[in-house]
Amino acid sequence: MFWKGRNLYILLAFILLAMFASSVLTLTIVGPLSFAEQGSGASGGKSAAGGFTSQELKKLSTTYELIQSQYLQEADRTKLVDGAIRGMLDSLNDPYTTYMDQKEAEQFNDMLSSSFQGIGAEVSLEEGKVKVVSPIKGSPAERAGIRTNDIIVSVNGEKLDGLTLTEAVMKIRGAKGSQAKLQVMRGGAEPIDIVVVRDDIPIETVHSEMLEDGIGKIEVREFVQNTAKAFKEQLKALEDQGMRGLIIDVRGDPGGMLQAVVEMLEPFVPSGKPIVQVEDRAGKREQTISKGASKPYPISVLINNGSASASEIMAGALQEAAGAKLVGEKTYGKGTVQVTYQQEMGDGSNIKMTVMKWLTPNGNWVHQKGIAPDLPVDQPAYFRASPMSKKTTLKADMLGDDVKNLQIMLEGLGLSPGRTDGYFSDKTAQAVKNFQTKSGLTADGEVDAKTAQAIEDAITKEIRDPKNDLQLKAAVDAVKKAIKLK
């Protein structure tokens, strides 16, 4: 459990997605490129001008043969070839240009398709146990009776003990139609057996709600296959309810597909204006011109340093071409576009390669700079506190990161710990005592595992409470103000 960026509720909802987090930081063009000079010309392996020279080839095959004949252990041919490909791409020094072997390519495609095959339960790892956060509505898990706080002990006879969350999730997942026989602990001493038939689980990448005073909020979690469709539907639903102002929340959204964000932006960018520009290796720019219109209501976009790629296209375009106010923290700063080459590789593996820069409507390149908010707002410090290790009892005169996190949480609970630098002072001990008294624990001013857990639970409650989302509050205020000015 780690609290970072947005609130815990959202984080938990994303646990199943977490395993893709690193690979999703992309801005991918899927399907044939609109640039005729790109994407073709590299389909053959027969090598003309662009291929290896015979001397280059000799060095490569000498290395390969030396490994095969001399290296202490027998080497796997596939790993060597994959290694060579990775090494070539690594030499470009671009973190967004990567090779994916067959399995990784499959996961990547799954991710972009906005669904996966499994039972449909959000799970987290707590004290080494796989705990159900909540079954997804209408999923096989829900239908089979899986409930929040169930602890999944085993899947088809395989214990989940000692696995990482990703490893456990991989065991729970499986092909549509297959059975997952779960052993589940639920309060009692004996585990319950529940059989779930796996199915396609859609990933909800858009979530919307109507807040106070006719202000609608749409949260976009990534930009994948059905995101644009869901966004437009939910936008329409809010508008049908008479929405007077809109907040789009792309905090922690790592990006996704270029087509998706362009489609989502079109209704907001006045006809004839550019939604986004791209620049190829020759420096040639191309604008994607909007055929849309503008909206009559004020817009605010919530951003933070986890807003990357497509999220930044959205924030940049709404700011420059639709008059939206950006609220929160500076964005990540990823200003390149990748294309995936799967067909060319011929065996199910994939190369994702940076081929273009993208620029905002006004032609700004935000790469490695990010976009600054119009209204900078930080979340409370306790949103970024880490759980304590709970290995030793913390007491007066100790110091370290655990003490620091303790103090930040105590401060978040309004219990003045005196300092938040990691030194357990007498004032900190008094704050702990006050917490313990309030919570019916022995008020000894020492933080054992039980007190630590209680403090973390209390902070979790605060993080989940939307009233503590200072960035959202500021966005609501900004939109309200803009409504009044109209």
Added chain:
Amino acid sequence: MFWKGRNLYILLAFILLAMFASSVLTLTIVGPLSFAEQGSGASGGKSAAGGFTSQELKKLSTTYELIQSQYLQEADRTKLVDGAIRGMLDSLNDPYTTYMDQKEAEQFNDMLSSSFQGIGAEVSLEEGKVKVVSPIKGSPAERAGIRTNDIIVSVNGEKLDGLTLTEAVMKIRGAKGSQAKLQVMRGGAEPIDIVVVRDDIPIETVHSEMLEDGIGKIEVREFVQNTAKAFKEQLKALEDQGMRGLIIDVRGDPGGMLQAVVEMLEPFVPSGKPIVQVEDRAGKREQTISKGASKPYPISVLINNGSASASEIMAGALQEAAGAKLVGEKTYGKGTVQVTYQQEMGDGSNIKMTVMKWLTPNGNWVHQKGIAPDLPVDQPAYFRASPMSKKTTLKADMLGDDVKNLQIMLEGLGLSPGRTDGYFSDKTAQAVKNFQTKSGLTADGEVDAKTAQAIEDAITKEIRDPKNDLQLKAAVDAVKKAIKLK
């Protein structure tokens, strides 16, 4: 400046060598292998059974061509091919199997040849300035009048300001016969001009001295080309002085050439006994049998976690086959042998590849385990303290790593700081006051840059004092005891 492992004096003497530190962690066989089945059979690039299949080749050249035709920036062909080679070797997951491009291969060969071309001055970087620690005896630098504490401002008109130590050293070095026109600051306000004609500078890898009671000590800093010769000469000199016991110090010695250590061990390992064994990929073992004799005097070997590779062969063989006592800390644990393939690459680049395991005379493989000392002895804690950042004045009630290092140093100076966990207590302030009073500084109990520097200078003096080398002391005691028992 960083204090680690052995004493500071030795560290400073090694500053010029530091840039090789990572590449020297090797056990290299130079020249033709004694194993007929190794080292041959991979000379051609023409590829028979061992080469790429056409499908593998297609994937490689598709990647290469995609980069050339699609990637956002123009890619360097040499970097791509080098990248592919590195990637193949990386896929083996062996840190000792590496590719070196032409320049790196040259540096590696220089390093093994135990000499380099330059002016022959040991330099360090202090507060951004390149300072001469000492000119090497008989070197061009000494003959031209370079002195300890000279600050080198520029070389042939190029300022050294803002460079790293390695970058500065690279500017000072140069081919034999070439001129280095140095601007040197020495106390006065005006720089002095000194011209030094560069030459071959031999690297002293063996250092010996006679300690109390006829106990000789030989320090081996790495195992390179002339190490065995120097070792045997200095051993003979000590024996000629009537040495009654020997200490061999391989602390911080990262290794080098297999031939060197075998040659050095031969006189210590009784005839007919194995010095070392090697095991090839097929599991076939071969022993290197000694034609030497044993020595009449007791031997102790000083080891620590920086003793790797050839150092471990030395420690292991002397322990198992010559009855030596190992004193200090557990060794690094590197039990493989590399061969370099330069000829095969054909363009001056080089592949260093793990081809065998080495085992101790009794057949133990120490890889990733290390060799434990017979007599475990740690150095005083202050040997491992880091210099303080000196950015803020440290005072009571502060905490952090700077405070922790301060406390460890105060303790090393016998000034009871009360605690060494990084919290600046009143007792720590009192210890600082005591130091300040003793040193003629304002006794305010606060550590500003001046007090910090004075404390570090005092600790440096302690580290340089051989009486504080607890491991050496223990080795001397062990040898003395063994002499008495005879």
